[in-house]
Amino acid sequence: MASFRVARRMLCAAAEPAAAPAPSSRWERLKNSKAGVWCRGLVSDYKDACKEMVVGARERPVKASVYMTLLGGAWACFHTKPDQSSFEGALLECSNQLALLSPWIRNGTSDGHVQSLVKLRNEGRLRHASLGLLSLVYSASYDPDTTLYEAQCSNVSDPWWQFPKRVLDVGFAGRWWILDSKMQDYDVNAEEFKNLPAHMQVTSPPSVQEVERNERLHKESWLPLTVEDEEKETKAVDRKEERISEESQMKPLKE
Structure with missing residues (x-):
């Protein structure tokens, strides 16, 4: 009986090194799965592509700036597109x-x-x-x-x-x-x-001198009149009335 126990212990000790390893963690199993391998490959490809873009932009800055301008313009047009x-x-x-x-x-x-x-x-x-x-x-x-x-x-x-x-x-x-x-x-x-003459149908923008003159006259129209200006205006009105009266008197004589 004792010899049987010794033989069983020897067999168990010999079988321990050949036992299966301890189960790995869930994260390790996920990394080694097909989906994990595919995702790691995809990330690696994108990483290499970004490195190539940076290296190409340093080697050809003009070409890279043109591409960035086109992409930025397309992005701006897409976001400013009216609905x-x-x-x-x-x-x-x-x-x-x-x-x-x-x-x-x-x-x-x-x-x-x-x-x-x-x-x-x-x-x-x-x-x-x-x-x-x-x-x-x-x-x-x-x-x-x-x-x-x-x-x-x-x-x-x-x-x-x-x-x-x-x-x-x-x-x-x-x-x-x-x-x-x-x-x-x-x-x-x-x-x-449409019934006006041709030269009156077409209008041209005013020149700089005309604009300045109009602005000056507009500002002067808001200024108060002085006594001298009033006298000049009254004299001009009197002369105009005298001229009109003289013309009216000359018309019967001519007839």
């Missing part, structure tokens, strides 16, 4: 500006463009599309809630090649360019001056 609510706000503001003017003063081009946009908006036919760096506003044939067959069936809808004709405005860099261009000189009605 549909901004277009509706700009449209209502332009409509209010025109409503404050008399119909005889409004620019026909501005008024017609804004009125057509307001009509499409009231009919629910204005659409907005975001293209990343810019936005488009275009017109649709029907309201989205319309249940007509022509409005629901894609086979009879407008073909895609007619889309450029339906574009109404382009939003870029925080502005709606077509609407702004149509609203230039919205308070000038060109029809009022």
Whole structure:
């Protein structure tokens, strides 16, 4: 019996070195898994790419500055891109500006463009599309809630090649360019001056001397009159009255 116990202890002692190692931690198992290996490889690739970018920027600073400028411009255009609510706000503001003017003063081009946009908006036919760096506003044939067959069936809808004709405005860099261009000189009605001579239809900006002279006269008009100025004005008025009376007396003699 004792010899059996000794043999069992010898076998257990010999089996202890060959026993399985202690189980590793959960973090070690996660690192050695397939997902962990893939993530480590991805981080290593991004690390190498960043190092190459830094080295390339040092070697070619002009090229790197051009790329950074393009990326910064694209980022700015993306974040300043106007949306549909901004277009509706700009449209209502332009409509209010025109409503404050008399119909005889409004620019026909501005008024017609804004009125057509307001009509499409009231009919629910204005659409907005975001293209990343810019936005488009275009017109649709029907309201989205319309249940007509022509409005629901894609086979009879407008073909895609007619889309450029339906574009109404382009939003870029925080502005709606077509609407702004149509609203230039919205308070000038060109029809009022079409019967004038050609040299009166074209106006040129005043020169620096004319602007200074007008400003000087405007400032002098607010100054109080002195006694000498009043005497000069009265004398000028008296001379004018005398001249008028003399002319009126000379007319019967000539007759």
